[in-house]
Amino acid sequence: MRDGGNKVYRNVCPRNCYDTCSMLSYVQNGKLEKVEGDPLQGYTQGRLCTKGYAYPEYVYSPDRLRYPLYQYPRGSGHWERISWDQALEKIAGKMIELNRRYGSNLSLAYNKYSGNIGLLHYAIEGMFNSLGAHTKPFGDACLAAGKDALHYDLGKALSPDPESMAQAGLIMIWGANPAWTAVHQLDFIKQARDSGAKLVVIDPLFTPIAAKADLFIQIRPGTDGLLALTLARMMIERKQYDRKFAENHLFGWEPFLSYLQDKISINETSEVTGVSLQAMEKLASLYASHRPCAHWAGFGIQRSSNGGQNVRSISALAAITGNLGQKGGGMFYLHPSEDLFPRNLLKYARPLADGKKDREADINNFAERLLFFDKPPVRFLWIASRNPLSQDQDLNKWQELLRTLELVVTVDLFMTKTAQMSDLVLPAASHFEEVDLNISYWHHWLALNEKAIPSYYEAKSDLEIARMLTRRLKEISPGFSNFPDELTAEDWLAKEFTSQVYTAYGLTSWQELKDGPHKLRAKTPWLDRKFRTCGGKFELYSNEAKKDNLPALPRFSWPQTKGDYPLRLITPQNPYRIHSQYNALTWLSGEYDNVLQINPKDAAQRELAEGDWVRVYNAEGEIIKKVQLSNSVPPGVVVAFQGGDNPVNILIARTAADMGMKMSGSRNAAFYDTYVDCVQGRR
């Protein structure tokens, strides 16, 4: 496309965010002049978020990595610019040396996740698969508990099209703050409210979206499930549940009823959750009078040791009230559209001759697992699309792991905490500098990401790097890899378009995406009331859960014990970052980077005033933050945002949510089960 003196390209923000915005990039003489939202994408509707509009600064940020860099000794800050040839030589040389030393590639490991969720970034997985048996991560660091919860209930975690929320009569948000993390959802919420819908927000924190709600209920962290079960009990007692649905489509109605009758009492719930009887009454009456209800379970409510149960409890409530399969209503969590795609790079097959098995390390517990492996030990680590030294739990183990590694290679756009502790850092392309395909886990749009500008200095995409390194490996040691390094990004892209994908998105050729994004042709899930469980019913009582040593019914149990520290630490996103990304920009405010939000009462007890330096600590370690007094945070809770120079994750011990094994093979970290204390500190 052209627009005046500009060339206009289609791009997609790939930053692991609900919205996965489609953008138009205006390019003049090879320079990205500005970005706009793509009006043809119906969820983002021609708008970006604050981070999206900052891309012109991001791409040309003076802090962006330009060349391959080599650091000796590791962590010293003595960086030396080297050529790509030298970098590939060092990497390939080490890989082959380790292969010869140990007789396999098992001492080679990678850790890659969601820094860029474009489909072609699976090139890293593909490159390692092609080496034969190696050491790789598995599991889901974010959403595993909630996914399992919905799997037990529904047979598959499917969410309705989030645009359909515009038709809701009630929108009930549990522990999500779309005002910061999914701004384009706000328009659909507004549409619903303009036609009379009400918005309810239930959250331990008084967030910006909570401030807009018709009804905000503050709740003690980790007790959402109990409130949902209590609301279910109230609906049943008042005969405001869906009797026909219960008779025909629910499995386990009887045991569920007796559980509610025996174990759930409104008074006790009020004590545990901190929600007053009056607030519950108000909630129950809104819930009964406004239909259909869109229940949105945020990712935060499953980041605790009873996280999966929280999600199951909310989904049980949605089911018994007949809200599933109602247009505008239902249970919103995530939609796994990516499953439709073959993901050829992710699944690229290993050489047949190699009879050995891969070693798999739980991504939620990666450093410890790697340290545990022996014969051979892991000696080489490749990190891409990740910043574990800021974002993982159990960071002390990472330090231990680093000491045992002979070569650490990090691919990134910026000198992250992880890059700082690597031997080699390779400059990654921004999404404007590569071809890719993007699928959201929330909205239903599919969009092509075109190459809009030449590479920034010597930056390269994960796929280009995989191809170059493979070529070098094959030159030194023919047959070392079976990765088809001759295939281009377009070749891989074309392979993703199976006839199933074409039909699902109403496409006849993938090139049509150059004219605009396409939407999945999906019916509202569960419209036919045929659930994907064994018996075809919604399972209040799940035999599968029972088999997995979990309660068959959604149950409330107290989050893990408090340990020795009085303040529960919550570490959400801030509006100007995604996890640890976007740090270096002047266009985006850094106001939340280094603060500890604390209730004035807790602060007064510790003689802390606004702006004081504070030492936040527990048995894992300590960090220094700046006090921000906040009435949005209840007493007993403190908030520190992710990322920054002084990552809060140093305080997060090895934890696990209750679910995740079923679909992801591993339980995600229970980040919000962390307790700390704080005292006056000094910078």
Added chain:
Amino acid sequence: MLKQMGFIFDADCCVGCKTCETACKNENKTQPGISWRRVTQVADHKYLSVSCNHCDSPECFRVCPERAYTKRRDGIVLIDPNLCNGCMDCVGACPYTAPKFDIISHKASKCTFCLPRQQMGLEAACVSACPTGALQMYNFKQAYPKGTVAKIEGFPDIRLTRPSIRFFPSKTRERYFLEER
């Protein structure tokens, strides 16, 4: 004057996301640190997004010794950077701190109401980017939109310059906080 262009700000919708602020930088390429539009939090999750208000009696225009400011027939107030001598009088005079001083170019600059976009039939960048519809452009030669007020919490005195901005105030909401709060 034919028109008096300005903004409507809906405090009940604004979530303080600063998309408007960043969209202005993306469009107008202001220097690092220069924000023609700024979002501030005036109370717990009560926000204000303000740029130049293209006032009816612009102080900037009155105080500028170089006559760098003009008030157009559509009400838009512009500064001509070629005439600006960097004295900063306007920066001090504007009650809303709309003119920004750029230490590199040594000149003041401010919101242009995105004139070039409007000439192409587009909304101002901040207005078109706002995800909640909290910002609208409005011609104040028309009757004020129903429900708007002249001033809300956190907005400076309007008597001096008569800014071209009106507000939808925040509604009161039902909230249940934890008792220990």
